[in-house]
Amino acid sequence: MRPVRQTVTLELDPRREAFSGTTDIEITLAEATREVWLHGDALSVKDSAFLVGGNRVRTSALPVGDMLVFLPREPVGPGTVTLRVAYTGRAQARESSGIYREEEAGRWYMMTQFQPLAARRAFPCFDEPGFKIPWRLTLRAREEDGTYANAPVEAETHGPDGWKTVRFQTTPPLPSYLVAFAVGPFQAVDAGVAGQHDVPVRMLVPHGRTAEATWAAESTPRLLERLETWFGTPYPYAKLDVIALPGRQGGAMEHPGLITFGASLMLGPAEGDSLWRQRYFAQTQAHELAHQWFGNLVTPAWWDDLWLNESFADWLSYKVITQWKPDWRGDMRRIEARGAALVEDRLISARSIRQPIHAPGDIHAAFDGITYNKGAAVLAMFESWVGSDTFQDGVRRFLAAHAKGTATTHDFFTALAAASGKDVAPSFSSFLDQPGVPRVAMTLECPAEGAPRLELEQRRYLPLGSPGAGEETASWQVPICVRYAAKGREGRACTVLSEPTGTLHLDDAKACPDWVHPNAEGRGYYHAMLRGDALERLMRQSGKGLTVAERRVLMDDAQALVASGDLDVSQALTLASRLLRPEDADLVMGAAELVASVRDDFVPQASLPNRARFVQSLFGGQARRLGLMPRTGEGEDLRMLRPWLVWMVTKAGEDAQLRAEARELALRWLKDRRSLPMDSANAVLSAATAGGDAALHQHLLEALRATTEVRERELLFSALGGFHDAPLARASLELLLAPDVDTREALPLLFRQFEELPTRAGALDFLTSNFEALRDRLPRDIAPWLLSTGGFFCDTESRERLATFFAPHASAVEGGERALAQSLERVDLCIAQREALRPGLERFLSRY
Structure with missing residues (x-):
């Protein structure tokens, strides 16, 4: 049993909690069927019937949890049938999912947020990402209210009762969670056209706030064009509306043709706006626009592959922002997100990036820093390993092979292997399918005969007090790259550490290195522990020769090693002072984070004045x-x-x-x-x-x-x-x-x-x-x-x-x-x- 397409007609008034709707769901049945189960939560079915070859088969509907079971009076199928349902539902205020309502300045608005499991509160449907079908929406609303949805308007009619009926074009195949619409006194700001197909771009804002959309209107087309260039294919939808939702919700959602934002993130005053807000909006918008390909054009077949959406969108957003605004240092934002993931991933209760889904709570739990930040960091590591051009080729192959459909992690590995000639699956999977962070210990050896080398040893990083103490034997296939300097010449060496121990030869070093940085460009997702005098060698240089990203990674590692008891807190705080450059804002913030990681709880009362000094x-x-x-x-x-x-x-x-x-x-x-x-x-x-x-x-x-x-x-x-x-x-x-x-x-x-x-x-x-x-x-x-x-x-x-x-x-x-x-x-x-x-x-x- 699979859906083929769905038509939905809704009567919506933002001033009222109740709404009504009808839907026709075309379904293919493999055999004669006496019951059809659909998702439907908090909906009251008024009438339902199966339409089979011009005949109407009366049907009863029974709610079971968040499902509706439809029982025809006689078997229907095999073949294609249409289930027609008339129903009512409720759009609650002060909610943030399903169809919900918000009031701003005395005006009411109605919006949707269906990801991951809330489309079932708007209409009966197959509410799973693997069911990807065309949708045709019609909205009946008051004349004074604007109506917006994923697709452009096809027709609009006006009645004598002060209501209008707006029919939208049929969408390309979409899963239910990407269907979106909004009704209310929004106002439009024209942002011109963008991309290879001259797609019309608009900012939709609550009444009276058009002046606050200037930055959003300026930045969105530029980001879209850069993403088209990176993907090598045009934006895949007919229009791009970006709507600022009133109320207290934050964040954003990537609905094709109707990207939604919390108003406080999207809108800013014409004068005195926050730079933090502007940059955060641009970063978030780059993420949502990347979803138009990763997640919308190609959708994960099931929620355990959510990382194919969120990790990729985060990873690509840093890249696109760096291309558009190099002075914003998008790569440093990647390092910061990596650091946040490492902190979350130290918990024994941390989940895997690709976590099996057994219950609805598992789906909600998947929208966390592990999926977003760790996933993006792991992608950056493997991009560095296979090469950025090769990785881009693999992504393009993946999207071309599965456009308008669904895909799995295996499908992505297949495309990347075809592009790189490497079987990336075992190494990649070692980071996707188990929680935790590798702690890679490195010992510099400089023998009298032969090239210098690093002796490597991996185990799971665990902080002091972890309930997993004694269970550090988990292993990864870790891509490792280091940078070093010997006699004034810099070098780079890489390996994949697949066993508990290994050796990385610094073959191009002509002498014992003056310093070795254990994580070149901060691309590796691991904590590095430098044994012997290797850390002191770096501190003696005060970071000379290191990129800002490499300095920040050392600070992140120092925080972690203090927490695990592998580094004395005095060494970590000394490191902060050695690597700090007052003229570099990112390094000042990194040093501040390292100092702040020594919590107030750790400082004895008598030492607080000393800490202040x-x-x-x-x-x-x-x-x-x-x-x-x-x-x-x-x-x-x-x-x-x-x-x-x-x-x-x-x-x-x-x-x-x-x-x-x-x-x-x-x-x-x-x-x-x-x-x-x-x-x-x-x-x-x-x-x-x-x-x-x-x-x-x-x-x-x-x-x-x-x-x-x-x-x-x-x-x-x-x-x-x-x-x-x-x-x-x-x-x-x-x-x-x-x-x-x-x-x-x-x-x-x-x-x-x-x-x-x-x-x-x-x-x-x-x-x-x-x-x-x-x-x-x-x-x-x-x-x-x-x-x-x-x-x-x-x-x-x-x-x-x-x-x-x-x-x-x-x-x-x-x-x-x-x-x-x-x-x-x-x-x-x-x-x-x-x-x-x-x-x-x-x-x-x-x-x-």
Whole structure:
């Protein structure tokens, strides 16, 4: 039984929760059938029948979980039949999946988000990615509401009742999760045409916000054209609308012809916009546009191959951004994402990139940093191994072979092997099909006779306190490339480490190298541990000869090796100071991340002043020179760096001068929003609130009540979460349950209190006392976040409390059991590392 095509007609009014629809689903049946099962969740079937050769076979419908079983009065098939269903459903407000509604400035909008399992809440269907069929949509809506869908409009008629009927062209074959539509008072911004087929491009925005779409309209066509060039084929759809969805949802979704974005990510003020937002939008848009080929044109046959969508889109977005804006250093963003993946992948409870799917919760769990960040890092490693041109050829072969259909990991390996002449499957699979990170130890040997060499040894990286201790024997086929310098000449050597141990000969080195970098260009997905004096050789050079990416990779490795007990914390912090270059924003941020990885929980109370002096010695002078306000002619890198430096120096460095300046600027910004650009306002508010008093808290509350502007509210909620004073912190938390507050927008407040040591316990008290109320006010896909808050703790008493309280709730929240398991594992790791690191940390900080 397979669907052939589907037609859907919906009557939608964003002001009403109820909607109605009819659908005709053409189905091929291999044999005479007495029951047909379709996905259908929270739908009320009013009438249904099978149409067979001009005859109508009466049919009853029975809901079973999130399925509908249709029972014809007589068998239907074999052959092709049409199932016609009339039904009603509900479009809930403050949701973020299915058909849902949002209000902005007194106007109502209706939108969709079906990935992964929510198309079944809009219409009965075959709601699995392997069923890829043409769709024909018709929307009936009020005259004043705009209507938008994947395909261009084919016809539009207007009735005397103030309603219109808009019929859209039939789509190319799509899985149900990529069907999309929107209804409401959106306004269009023409972004011209783009690409080889002169595809029309529009930005669709909530009423009155057209001026905020300038950056989106400017950047989208340029990114699309670069992707066409890389893929070697035109954009595969008839139009490109990019729609800013009102409300509090973030992120984006790659629907062909109708890419959706949370409005706060897509839209920015004409003046004083955030550089962080602009770059993040461009990076995200490059990702969504890459999906038009990877995911839309060729769709994974099942959710276990989701990485064929998300990993590829992330990996390619870094490449395209680097081509378009080289000064943005897209490759450094790749390194940062790789670092985030390595942290997540150290958990025993981490999942594989290609994880078997056994239940709906497994599908939701697949949309995580392992799929996105680790997947992209592994792709970058294998691209480097086979060569970028060869890899591109393999991708093009893969897409050509499976265009408009579905594909699997095996299909991709086949295409890459054909392009490269290498059987990539065994090595690639060793990273896709098991969790964890290889830790590759390297020992430099310089014999009197013969070339220098590196003796290699691999095992699974595990931090102190890991429940997997003693199980480090997992092995990978690891592509390894190193760079080195000997007698003024640089060289490069590569191998694949397939066994627990191996040797990499530095055949071109004419002498014992002055230094060896263990991960050339930061392309390898492994932690490198340099034995002997190899790390000291690198530090003596202060990073001379290394790329910025290679310096950052050393910092990431240092963080990991401190956590595993393989590197003394004093060596890691010394490394940060040696590799830091104040003139390079990415290196300053990398050093700040390395220093921040030594959590407040690790630092004894008596050593906090010493820690503050150490932070001041690294970053204080630069932070004060940079200041809190941007200067005329200042480069974008410095504007991007300022929030990091201010955060580090006011928080860990306890800089009283900057805190006082921040308070003055915060009060000025509360009176005049034009006094600070968005990036600076974020830094200023964060710095001002840690030691903030009741007066500042009251000013922030008044500002929150007075504004409906989404970005301002984001800043204000985050700032209100930064107060350390217990009564003020509690007053901020109460906003999460206020009747006039959308709990989704206030969540950053809660998480900020969990991040801060002084407010963590109070935040947990609030959460445990109000868990059910908070869960009920959040969309179902966000509720698991509440269980992840436990991961901020670092003591046994809190761990026991977390386990006892959350265990009964975890099974009732989709994905909750995994979220809780990872939270508790993070607590265990923190406790073990705190005990192990404190003596060395005290010795190091005693110098300051």
